[in-house]
Amino acid sequence: MSDAAECPAAVKQAGAERRPDYLASFRLLLRHAAGVRLRLIVAVLLATLSVLCELVPVWVVWRLTVAVIDGTATQALFAQQAVLALAAILAGYAALTAALAQSHIVAFQVIHDLRMALARHLARLPLGWFAGRRSGGAKALVIDEPEKLELIVAHGIPEGTSAVATWLAVSLWLFAVDWRMALASVLLTPVSFILMARAMTRTGRFVADYQRAGERMNGAIVEYLAGMPVVKIFNRSGESFAGTADAVRAYTNVETAMGRAYIPLGSGFSALVLSNIVVILPVGLWLLAANAIDLPTLLLFVILGATYSQPLLKLFGLFQQLAQVSIASMAVADALAAPPQPDSGRRIELPNRDIVFEGVRFGYEDGPEVLHGIDATARTGTVTALVGPSGSGKSSLAALVPRFHDVRAGRVTLGGVDVRDIGLDQLMEEIAFVFQDSLLFSGTIAENIRFGDARATDEQVRAAARAARADGFIAALPDGYATRLGGRGGVQLSGGERQRIAIARAILKDAPVIVLDEATAFADPDSEAAIQEAIGALARGRTLLVVAHRLNTIADADQILVLDRGRIVESGRQEELLARNGLYARLWADYTEAQALALRPDRRPCALNACVDAAE
Numbered sequence: 381m382s383d384a385a386e387c388p389a390a391v392k393q394a395g396a397e398r399r400p401d402y403l404a405s406f407r408l409l410l411r412h413a414a415g416v417r418l419r420l421i422v423a424v425l426l427a428t429l430s431v432l433c434e435l436v437p438v439w440v441v442w443r444l445t446v447a448v449i450d451g452t453a454t455q456a457l458f459a460q461q462a463v464l465a466l467a468a469i470l471a472g473y474a475a476l477t478a479a480l481a482q483s484h485i486v487a488f489q490v491i492h493d494l495r496m497a498l499a500r501h502l503a504r505l506p507l508g509w510f511a512g513r514r515s516g517g518a519k520a521l522v523i524d525e526p527e528k529l530e531l532i533v534a535h536g537i538p539e540g541t542s543a544v545a546t547w548l549a550v551s552l553w554l555f556a557v558d559w560r561m562a563l564a565s566v567l568l569t570p571v572s573f574i575l576m577a578r579a580m581t582r583t584g585r586f587v588a589d590y591q592r593a594g595e596r597m598n599g600a601i602v603e604y605l606a607g608m609p610v611v612k613i614f615n616r617s618g619e620s621f622a623g624t625a626d627a628v629r630a631y632t633n634v635e636t637a638m639g640r641a642y643i644p645l646g647s648g649f650s651a652l653v654l655s656n657i658v659v660i661l662p663v664g665l666w667l668l669a670a671n672a673i674d675l676p677t678l679l680l681f682v683i684l685g686a687t688y689s690q691p692l693l694k695l696f697g698l699f700q701q702l703a704q705v706s707i708a709s710m711a712v713a714d715a716l717a718a719p720p721q722p723d724s725g726r727r728i729e730l731p732n733r734d735i736v737f738e739g740v741r742f743g744y745e746d747g748p749e750v751l752h753g754i755d756a757t758a759r760t761g762t763v764t765a766l767v768g769p770s771g772s773g774k775s776s777l778a779a780l781v782p783r784f785h786d787v788r789a790g791r792v793t794l795g796g797v798d799v800r801d802i803g804l805d806q807l808m809e810e811i812a813f814v815f816q817d818s819l820l821f822s823g824t825i826a827e828n829i830r831f832g833d834a835r836a837t838d839e840q841v842r843a844a845a846r847a848a849r850a851d852g853f854i855a856a857l858p859d860g861y862a863t864r865l866g867g868r869g870g871v872q873l874s875g876g877e878r879q880r881i882a883i884a885r886a887i888l889k890d891a892p893v894i895v896l897d898e899a900t901a902f903a904d905p906d907s908e909a910a911i912q913e914a915i916g917a918l919a920r921g922r923t924l925l926v927v928a929h930r931l932n933t934i935a936d937a938d939q940i941l942v943l944d945r946g947r948i949v950e951s952g953r954q955e956e957l958l959a960r961n962g963l964y965a966r967l968w969a970d971y972t973e974a975q976a977l978a979l980r981p982d983r984r985p986c987a988l989n990a991c992v993d994a995a996e
């Protein structure tokens with residue numbers, strides 16, 4: 381939650397120095413509203429009808445006023461006009477309701493389509509794309525940003541278009557009645573729109589800051605909530621909350637600044653839209669005095685000319701938020717345009733499942749190189765362990781096999797074929813990856829194991845769990861395989877149990893290659909022994925690449941590759957490496973010493989007097 385992490389490169393690139401592209405939302409709509417375009421047109425027509433209906437009572441007032449003045453007003457005329465006004469009000473209400481119902485259906489459909497398109501597209505992006513974003517960034521992109529389009533689709537398009545269309549239609553009619561009076565009626569409108577354009581330009585300057593502050597706040601809140609256990613254990617809730625509160629305050633400040641920039645000019649727009657009468661009245665009286673127009677015409681303009689621009693007021697709120705909606709649409713469009721991970725799409729018959737690293741160089745995104753020319757081979761049906769000090773590049777090397785990232789130079793081959801030439805679908809079938817922190821979904825244990833093969837029978841699920849040494853603890857749970865995991869009311873598993881479920885999943889997948897990033901944190905010897913056995917079960921007949929943190933689990937590995945600062949410095953079987961007395965021997969000595977220390981009786985939790993005895 382440090383300040384340094386507040387603005388990752390990807391966020392800066394997405395938000396900074398960019399002005400809102402006001403057409404971005406419409407371009408997205410063109411692409412994603414194809415199936416609902418007709419509905420949208422119907423919504424616009426109905427909204428236009430509703431605005432026209434709103435103007436009918438105004439017209440009725442004018443008509444009756446003229447009738448009173450020229451002495452043609454009758455009770456029947458009043459009744460007839462009252463019915464007409466009432467009918468128009470009801471029709472306007474019905475048309476508006478129908479228009480909004482249609483536009484909301486369109487909006488929800490478009491948002492749904494966009495979210496699905498994003499979810500599908502994100503799944504095809506390389507993992508590096510996610511690494512450049514704060515936690516919560518991708519979630520905000522799929523959940524929050526498309527939602528903002530609702531304003532445009534459900535309100536902006538039907539209400540904005542109908543207001544402008546009605547204004548144009550009535551203006552044309554007024555020009556047909558008397559061009560001089562019509563000119564007086566529309567004179568202030570362009571000025572009001574100039575004010576609005578100016579307001580939007582001023583708001584636009586804040587939009588990059590607004591987006592950055594939004595991402596920072598989102599990420600800070602997600603991290604604050606996700607990191608709650610660490611925050612509590614180190615009693616740092618004050619500082620952590622201060623960081624989160626800072627991010628929230630910064631967001632509010634940008635929002636306030638945007639409001640300050642927009643509201644004076646935006647309010648000028650509203651004031652001018654309603655001020656036609658100050659031009660209409662003097663011009664009209666002057667023309668009347670000069671006998672250039674008659675009284676009914678003057679009244680028409682005074683009553684209708686002064687009010688028909690009112691629907692344009694709806695644009696005030698819409699334009700105010702258009703910049704934010706546009707930025708959201710730009711972020712969605714950017715993500716959809718991000719190039720997916722290159723996929724040859726080919727299916728290739730592989731003669732074996734040897735994994736070969738040939739002169740592999742790799743670094744994350746634009747960061748420094750972390751693997752500097754790796755050459756190694758993991759043969760089919762053998763266990764290869766990657767060991768080395770923390771940060772030496774073990775996990776990075778393992779992640780290159782399933783193409784979580786692609787090499788910068790050299791190549792990784794599977795069965796002699798560059799992994800980039802094997803279609804991603806096939807590659808994912810070939811490899812099962814057991815992560816260090818195995819992700820289990822909310823659902824039952826059986827469903828989680830079945831994630832490895834959706835068609836597996838209950839017996840196959842149980843067999844995989846048995847092979848992964850998970851059967852014992854699953855059977856002890858109240859609902860066995862039907863026990864629900866995570867979430868409210870779900871069972872929480874220990875780290876060792878989670879990894880054994882993940883191993884069962886990998887066994888069920890029955891992929892010929894398994895990459896296992898061994899979890900670091902299981903001190904419990906029972907769990908450790910069970911995981912060791914589970915790894916043994918995984919290895920049978922497969923190519924197994926293990927990122928090993930507990931060196932006793934790989935004592936029998938066919939080959940151990942020792943990494944140091946991104947290079948392989950030693951390789952061989954454990955006895956050879958120990959005999960060489962190099963880095964592996966030192967790691968082994970450190971590891972066995974730490975194990976012995978952990979097992980010493982005086983280092984175990986003890987009652988106070990017992991500890992004192994041991995110390996003496």
Ligand SMILES: Nc1ncnc2c1ncn2[C@@H]1O[C@H](COP(=O)(O)OP(=O)(O)OP(=O)(O)O)[C@@H](O)[C@H]1O
Pocket residue numbers: 511744747750768769770771772773774775776777
């Ligand atoms: N997502 C990432 N983005 C940028 N750099 C990373 C990323 N992941 C790892 N690194 C860097 O790459 C280098 C190798 O890290 P890696 O995680 O591969 O080492 P490791 O040997 O697996 O470490 P450990 O045993 O602690 O898990 C380190 O310098 C690390 O800081």
